[in-house]
Amino acid sequence: MTDRSDADERPTDETPSIAPDTLADRLRSDDSMTVLDVRDRDEFERWHLAGDGVEAVQIPHMKFIQAQATGDVTDLAADLEEPIVAVCGHGEASAHAVGLLREAGVDAANLAGGMDAWADLYVARELDVDAPATVVQYDRPSSGCLAYAIYSGGEAAVIDPLRAFADRYVAAADERDAEIRYAIDTHVHADHVSGVRALTERTGAEPVVPEGATDRGLTFDATTIGDGDELRVGDATLTAVATPGHTTESLSFRLDDVLFTGDTLFLEGVGRPDLERGDDGAGAAAGRLYESLRHRLSAFPDETTIAPGHYSEAADPGADGTYTARLETLSDRLAALSMTEDEFVAHATNDLPARPSNHERIVAVNLGLEDVDGETAFELELGPNNCAVAD
Template sequence: MERQFPTLGESVQSITAATLKRRLDDGEQWTLLDTRPESAFEEWRITHPNLTAVNVPFTAFLDDNDEPAATVPEGVPDGPLVTCCAKGISSRYVAGFLAREGWDVLAVDDGMEGWARLDELRHVVTGSELDVVQFHRPSSGCLAYLLVSGDEAAVVDPLRAFAGEYVEQARKRGADLRYALDTHVHADHVSGVRAAAAESDAEVVVPTRARERGLDFDARLVADGETLALGETDIDVVWLPGHTTEMTGYRVDDLLLTGDSLFLDSVARPDLEDEDAAVEAAKQLWKTRQRFATLPDKTVIAPGHVGPTTTPGSDGTYTTQLATLRQGLAVFDDDKSAFVERVTANLPPRPNNYEEIIALNLGQESATDDEMFELELGPNNCAVDG
């Protein structure tokens, strides 16, 4: 049952998460007061270069009888402020409390859940006629891709929460969705391959080794070296194991969708499939890193995730040439021993509910849309320090 807060009789203005993100992107500087418990704030929060986030839990705005506190708690910045919490409930109370005390304050509609429903589109420029759209979920850094060639389209690493959007965007471009592909069995978000296929005539495509992990639904299985015909081009299947045994990338001309193998500022962690086999997985990831050494410098890397401090390129997308990563990431300077040590030491916390999410993505469990959305809230934590 949702907590009841005192009635303050104060009108509170709100702002949608989408509007807040747009205004931050436009260069406005904001101070956000997060009213969740400190542990929740430290684990996962709204981040942006133009945002300063401060945590003062909502309990500081209540007295021992759950009535409004007598004074403004310490640590509350001067206005203007925007307040945020998990669902927009406690933060709305806090916004009303501060408005009554003379603060210039707005409350984020639906809180972090509203932030988690954002999905941004950016056009990726390639050296071919392929139309590539990158979808970015700011709350978790998850990236998905729509590839359009002629009247056919493929979506790579779709999120369940936005399945219908990929189908709609393909149709807006005069294409039908032919494939819904996953690069691997995701641990941080619920896959949308089956949902996207259900809303179109798309064929579900997953790496063949996912079957060995217990895949329990019908799909086309693809292995290293295979190709998928898409309109006037081909998608090459490239095995890039290490993060998981089935981790696979998809390449079209100079564009390589790397999934969770190589990111823009790091590489993948090796322990989410089998914690006890992390060192062996790291050695496999080393071989994958060596495979990247054979690719042309001009290869455009399009990862499956970005971190909270990753900045987009001048075109607004989270892509870059492989030559840039070779120069900028320490993992490309490591020998095998140093590399294995780097990717197995000081691993971050695992993604929230990752075991349940893996079971869902293998088709071994089921859940409602609301349950799936709640499961994937939080940071993705699929990378290590690069």
């Protein structure tokens, strides 16, 4: 888990705090704030809160302890813009810092539960779409990972589930009196540990992965499907659409006018092509991604709702609060969708961000090549997903 060093003073009921879901709402609203991170520098650099209105500042907790002893807390906070939200591993060291700041007259609040609680936050929102099913988007604000549950006729399918939240999908299905029939991955994920096998173990759901996952070394039993194959969920039908590029096996899934694009197309960019075969294979993968975007996805109606597998701080939610958009909106918004192939390949392979932390090991876990316990899985996937090429 993240840093769990104890503070000299434990948080009390009087310590002003902000709940993770409230903080998520403020970040979605682009509220201006300083996020004061009192963890060590390496933890901060690996993963910290960010957003359009956020000024992220790292001051280790030890400096607050020293400032408390010398009476220099006011000086320590002199350059911090208010309001301030303080964070640490699980909310104790930051609560101590908040107490000192407020004694000095600074407008500060503590993130309740710290970064562990932030990583545990999972928000469900229903898509406002015309389909023979209810579609729920699951949003993990700490990483931007999105999953989907499709409910129809007493059955359910979960697309791109996260292992950390397998129990959440089960509880939600129980509340709707629905049986989870399928647990589906759009591709072999490199940024989070898949929940496909966890859902299968808990519910008996049929695990479904793209047929190309076998070529990548899949070791566990699963139903493999390819372009044009269908999955019946109650009165609804999910149709697989081959969209290689981000990975060789990538699939999207169509549900009437909704298209679940996995890591192929996002609201603010397209999937990066270098995670499967590294820099040497990125150019060829980018060419395949271009074909998927320009000749597969562009053939769908303009009013198709694109439901991606991730979002970044640059993405804005739609009117229904979900991270979705109409295809015509993205076609107008994203320059990548109107580039020539040469322009696109250059765009998709140059100046890429750092690859997701532990991506090679996460892929091994998702193929069944390595087994990890829940705590290790949680640690592996902390931080931003970094699966997109920003437009």
